[in-house]
Amino acid sequence: MSNRNVTRRKLIALAGAAGAAGLAGCSSGGTNGGTDGGESGGGSGTGTDSGGDSGSDGGGSASTATLWAWNDPGLSPIRDEQASELAQQSDAISDVSWEYYPFENYLAKATTAIPAGNAPDSLALSVLWVPRFADKGVALNLEEHGFDPDDYVSAARSNASYDDTLWAVPWYADCRLVAINTKMFEEAGLEVPDPTYRPSWEEFGSWVDTLAKEHGTGYSMSAGEGFDCFALSNGSGYLNEDGTEAIINNDAALEAANFLQPKVVEEESIIARNPGGTAAIEDLLAGESAMCFAGSWHYPRLRDSGLDWQYMPYPGGPQIEKSHTWSAGVFYSIPKRGGANQDIGLEWLNYINSMEVQKNVTKSMGGFPGRKDAYETDAFQSFIENNPKLKPVAQEMENTISFPSHPEVTKMWNTVHTQAQSMWQGEEPEKALDKAAKEINALL
Template sequence: MTGAAGAASLAGCSGSGNGNGNGNGSGNGGGNGDSSAMLWAWNDPGLSPIREEQAKNLAQKSDKISDITWEYYPFENYLAKATTAIPAGNAPDSLALSVLWVPRFADKGVALNLEENGFNSDDYVSAARSNASYNGTLWAVPWYADCRLVAINKKMFKDAGLEVPDPTHRPSWEEFGSWVDELAKAHGTAYSMSAGEGFDCFVLSNGSGYLNEDGTKATINNDAALEAANFLQSKIVDDESIIARNPGGTMAIEDLLAGESAMCFAGSWHYPRLRDSGLDWQYIPYPSGPKVDKSHTWSAGVFYSIPSRGGANQDIGLEWLNYVNSMEVQKTVTKSMGGFPGRKDAYETDTFKQFIKDNPKLKPVAQEMENTVSFPSHPEVSKMWDSVHTEAQAMWQGKDPKQALDKAAQDINALL
């Protein structure tokens, strides 16, 4: 299904639960209201307990909601489930959306206009605001925003005779490549990355992307993107010092945790898992290419929307979105799951500041959140994502990078 396989790594919502496609309901009662709420999300063992606790808290406080039930579906079936349930009149009161799906729901007219219901797009950090909007209008509320970085095993660096970099140091490709060479000599594999999204980060960090600034032409086959592809292919195919992991298999973070690689593609959402791993580890920014002096990666997260039709109780949906948007939730989101707040003013709270102070390993995340890039605001962005990642996987099997990226650009231009 379009967008499902590749999008699974977004926001750490890997869809790795054991759902069977029929939904796994979980109710939370105790409220003072007289209405039941139905909320949807995809299976994610890391996020589900947090959602359950949030539902319990809201149900207890609300004067509209008596109980809240979550329905969970496998990520690969989730979009199809949502897009069939709404026209059939079986829509939930609110549902979680991947960043790749917000423009599609807005373009098809099946998402509620939130600016007409009391929400202000200016309340959110830049990338989260852009990802939650389409055609300049807010259609979803960001529960959290995130970024991508490199996680390193400090002991494996030391064992290879390398100096451990400062956590906020942004390496160049040349420096990163020298680390890869030395780590591969010592340990076999230096770096493990998501085949598609790992490639995206190198493209973005060399000043390219999927589209030009006005969204009228594909740029994924320009010189900067080709330079990224050639840099990676030599190390993945020829040297075998980098592993490119395809969707549905072993994730890059697993290689780091198992000691199979010294570095890996990692998200801010991996923080709780890395923190509790027992490894001597740290984040560093993604390496920047020759054409830019910053590390740029996608910013994604989890976004909640309300169906504009299909039987959704929009008052109940708005109750949920206002709760997600509350300072109570926003100021503690980093502590609860490793993402960063969608709301700008949450960063100024004592709770958030103290948590960052108490967890210095998050300093590079705070730094790199400012350099994140929002996804193209186009209804078919998930198809663009699929095309680029399909061609990236082909490159890591030896396909000529120029041919691969020209094909991806052709696919993208056909969607514009």
């Protein structure tokens, strides 16, 4: 694919068709978690708030901005740099204070802080949380404050919206890929594939077997999202196209589970990492695995790792002719209530939405811009041309699928990943996936 592949004509397709509507990276940045944490208390918490809307604090002097995000060793330094830059150029913001929380506890923190009147001025949201915050009336309607949903590429727009309204600004959009240690490939006697080559499951399975014999492990994946990638790349997903029924137990998803389970449970050539534990990327960086589940957002860590590495597309299943993974990213929102200074929040969002930030987001952290027009800037095009390791990202971004736009998508995510973990512990795949489908249908 040409490095000039991102044209006006293709922008609607970039970051994927809307698909069923997803780290949730990203839904998750540094972890592969996604547990609902304090959701049981968050249901009513995010829907009500005795404090009411806060708006501006009315003061004329510069203020400290309070921003929230989840812990991530790759993204935190970039966020700190952005905060410093914003404070330097802003008349209203004297300083920016970041507060970081583990991804798996993040939603619980937010759903507790907002009704207690301790909301940040802006917070990073996973795609899993945008519909919930919008549905509960907690997020500020950004279209009423000058943000145009038509400015964004299709999947970024879909993941930032709910009920056809924009509630968050996409800092970046991402995709999931396989990262490989090319040196370990060569040591196992394997030919290193072209970075944009899409292997079949059969070929990928043979690589896993060969690498495991040489190195002990062939592939490390997130237990839940690793399964998602194989199910999506065989034509399945969480919901059907009109969002009325679960399909996670269809033949395509079952085929994916049956392909993976023996290699995880019996052969132990694939490691399935559960939330809260070691992430798959850590296995690759430590030399414990020759291939791993990786996101485009891992680019800075891989680039600076000293490894001989490359990205490649997810292997495609027998039922479709493309690799599909979730399109996610990081989306910034402003609490409508709970003590947030909305003027400060809007200044932060306008900064994130600026062309200067958007055109350089790939250089900063490996994700791709949320804004359409950033793709046509010389800075973006030159960076892609000069960094060929991102060529697979440019290719696979067009094949991503946005998450279901449903207030309970987090619970859908959790039930699928809980059942995936049970399959990697020996549960019969058909039984596990039927249970996940049943629980999803109960949410619809």
